[in-house]
Amino acid sequence: MENKDAWDWEISSGTKWFQWRLSEIWHYKDLLLRFVRRDLIANYQQTLLGPFWVFLQPVLTTLVYYLIFGRIVKVSTSGIPPILFYLSGILFWGYFSDCLNGTMYTFLQNANVFSKVYFPRLIVPLSSVISHTVRTVIQLLLFIFIYLYYFSQGEITGSYYMLLTPVLLLITAGFGLGAGLIVSVLTARYRDLDYTLQFLLRLFMFATPVVYPTSIVPEQYQIFFWLNPLTAVIETFRAGFFSNEPVYIMHLLFSCVEVLLLILVGITLFKKQELKVIDVI
């Protein structure tokens, strides 16, 4: 009777470091999908263009970058049609920053629900990442549509490496999620981190090959660029679709390891702090 295994749940002051209880998330999968649906529906309520915003954002950004970096500053795109070059960078950068922004406020934005109802808190960041994945996949279809046009013109050739795209998306989402989980715990305690991070995020975009190829970076600085998991992701994507550069598989594997470590740290910290944070919000 008093056997500890007989209890379905337990709550105590000390949370164990690696008690993730991921099976519980499976139990709450309906809620996960419901949150995704809510995000997708609620975002475009009372807007004129509705879901078209999914396309509009990357298209407008691409046009602006094309004008500024392509026409005025004249940055190299290493032989890739500029529109596709910028669009590919913007897709992955946008995906990363959406995932990060969608998860880093988990506690601040849900303080009210979190202080009234129990469900695995990880559901919230996971659902945010999934709904951004849906948007990104739709944007990717747009990319493929434009790509096929250029392809039919015979201007570009791809390689089988383009089949790595799902892996690349996973790495990007993992990077955003892992960093977002860590930041969500910290911003809940110290609000000013938020401003600092938004500022750093804007700078970080320029340290990522969104508007330029890594090949124009001087040799001695390249090592720092490859430390950024997104560099390998975007470069591999471009190499797969445009065969403009060799594919750096080792760099990509290194990015994978980085992101896995980040997720490990992120989930651990998140699970460890999820209850304590509620007291200080």
Next chain:
Amino acid sequence: MIAIKAENISKSYRLGTISAGRLREDIRHWLKKQPVEDHLVWALKEVSFEVNQGEVMGFIGNNGAGKSTLLKIISRIAAPTSGRAFGKGRVASLLEVGSGFHGELSGRENIFLNGNILGMKKREIQACFDEIVAFSGVEQFIDTPVKRYSSGMYMRLAFAVAAHLNPEILVVDEVLAVGDVEFQRKCLGKMKEISGRKGKTVLFVSHNTQALLNLCDRVITLHKGQLIDDGKPAEVIGSYLKNLQSDYLYQEYDTPDAAPGNDYIRIKKVSLQYDTELFDIRTPFIIRFECWYADRDPGSLIAGIHLFNMAGECIFDVASKGAPLQPGLISGECRIPGNFLNNGAYYLSIVFVKDTTTRLFYFEGCLSFNVEDYRENTAWFGKWMGYVRPDFPVILNQQDVV
């Protein structure tokens, strides 16, 4: 079989704001692995109890006694500072209704959203969807975004979802204190039905002693974070009221912000006055109250006084006539003659009703007092029977002499 077991649960909160000093404290705490003792408030101290499966357990206590904190810990929303709680079975907690409602989404979407948040599966919600809609009474607006709902409709929809939860353990915190009288009755009925189901364990926090008496199998009293009483509802509630209400003849608040009440009514002052030195059965007294009335849509206002004895039985229920009062400060009084109440301890509640049907505010147990006994020319001192002790003359005549 035990459904919930709480072992020495304590919970402290840190006072103060988050600042650079806060970060320093955090780091110090982290390095030394010991709690920072200054600025701690204890919401719960060493609370232990067990709840059997199928038991309906009530929690009673003053504001700040730790009831809500305890429910939060049982609901796994907050972690205790020390101690542990275990449970068997799925817990659904209703610490508020409509958790996670999204204004932009339709009533239909929100039923599913809220149901999922409360731990229901999509299938379960679909199975009782029509029932939920019928119970809420918002059929017509089910595809309208809930931000366009009136607050009453919103509440009804939210409660309707909650009422159709079917967990093994249900945790409820005073959600019943919302809505109009008819809706409250509906909610209490539903609560009673849920708690009556076989094998259902319910934990229920309320200030409504009548509801607790009616619904619970067992009641626990919390006082300043400690468990001070645990037993049969009638006994526990009786002694709670007795302790709470040893002569509470006066309450006054300087500003509406600090005063008890809601958006419609805020209590400025309630008092019970009498002229004699001792308050006994012969003493006439006056109940006076003042309140700020801030209804944006004022109607005909009625104030009523409910007088209860310590067993929670209502002695009388008197009400003013409806008056078309404007927002502002309002006062009222009720004179009770002497030689009316029997001796004993009493408490009273004041209710404010608009247009004879909408309850604006129920100021429960706001005053309490003891009526002392008084007897002349008698050698008998047993308990005088009856709720009231009027001085109606009983005349004795000698008709004939043998």
